[in-house]
Amino acid sequence: MKGAGMIRKPFLGLTRQKLDATPLPKGAPPVRQAPVCGTAVLFVPRRFEGAGTCSVKAGDPVRLGQKVGVYSTGEYVISPVAGVVQKIEAHTGAAGEAMTAITFEGQTAGEAEKLFAKPGLGAALECLENAAGGLSLKAFSNPDKPINTVIIIGMDQDLLVTARQQVVRDKAKSISKGVKALKEMVNPGRMVFAVPPALAHEAVETGCEVARIDTAYPKALPALVLAKLGLTVPTGSSPGDSEVAVLSAEAVATLGEACETGAVPMEKYVTVIGKDGASKNIAARVGMPLGAVLAAAGVTAGDGDRVVLGGPLRGTATYSLDLPVEPDTDAILVQDKAAVEGVSDYPCLNCGECVAVCPARVPVNMLIRYLENRLYEDAAKMYDLHSCVECGLCSYVCVAQIPVFQYIMLAKRELARTGAEE
Ligand code: SF4
């Protein structure tokens, strides 16, 4: 497989005129269950400090759904298998982040621990952070910044991806339970469910205010949904940093399932997109190797093919099929080696295509000059780096094939990292 790089215009024959979100077909087959796989890897976003700082060590037995404490700072993972801890080691994330990886080996069958037997915000923080769907309720625990609006996004965040729409269609009852639990736990004044018009019926059933969102890409991205609702988020902060919390429909379904069963849900929907652009939704456990999910979808990735976590516009190329499905992995895309193009080193032609297509009106043609020279703070101050809503369209239209989106994401991460260190 090829590693770093980006998706190029010729991929799947996408054209600029045809950028509508991919709808979930009405007669779509039921989600296929990925077969049981005994290995699971979970990441903790913290530099490895030695195996001795964890509540388990290699060779220790674990129960299905057991909470495994990592470091004294309160981080934890939930074991997706009943078996043993195989190893605990350092891992480097896709953007160079220092992390800790815990590998489990065992069976996924059997009854899971009931860690969430008494639902409540405290219990959710103690066991549901990073359950399937990337659920996180940390934003609700700051008394200085109460959340008054919850936006649930029931739309997919990239082209060709339908996993989230499938969640809305298949798990409407769990989402309703999750909505009820949120009302009881945190009582936000307003709850809005953003869905494509075709799923409005399911959304109405949850009791939320329903926002029917245009399916034109990228209108389903959180910042644009908020803008449509007349809600603003200060530049430079994410929707989750304000009085508005944004949750995926799958995260809310996870909360509903946890309330019903008492266990921590670890199974999520993932769209697998093959080399021909055809896609299938697979139910896979968090921690499962990507290769096992591709196998369940009948998709193969050979030498030289590119495997991308996410969709064609916003996804990130990955280097190993042994890497796991993460709580917020919505899609895996395989691109044939013949369709993979390298990153160009052509200079910007100042054609203005990226500026014309940018939904946030970022002066991308100027921004890219600063980003290429790593002048990230100037890029943020002078050329609206933080107004970017991360749609990837600038890369998609760039005639010089500059990886503009990757430059933007790198700059945002670097600024966040240096800001956190200060
Ligand atoms: S990714 Fe590019 S096109 Fe999209 S909002 Fe950011 S700067 Fe604009």
Ligand code: SF4
């Ligand atoms: S589309 Fe590419 S070449 Fe054209 S102005 Fe933007 S960055 Fe420069």
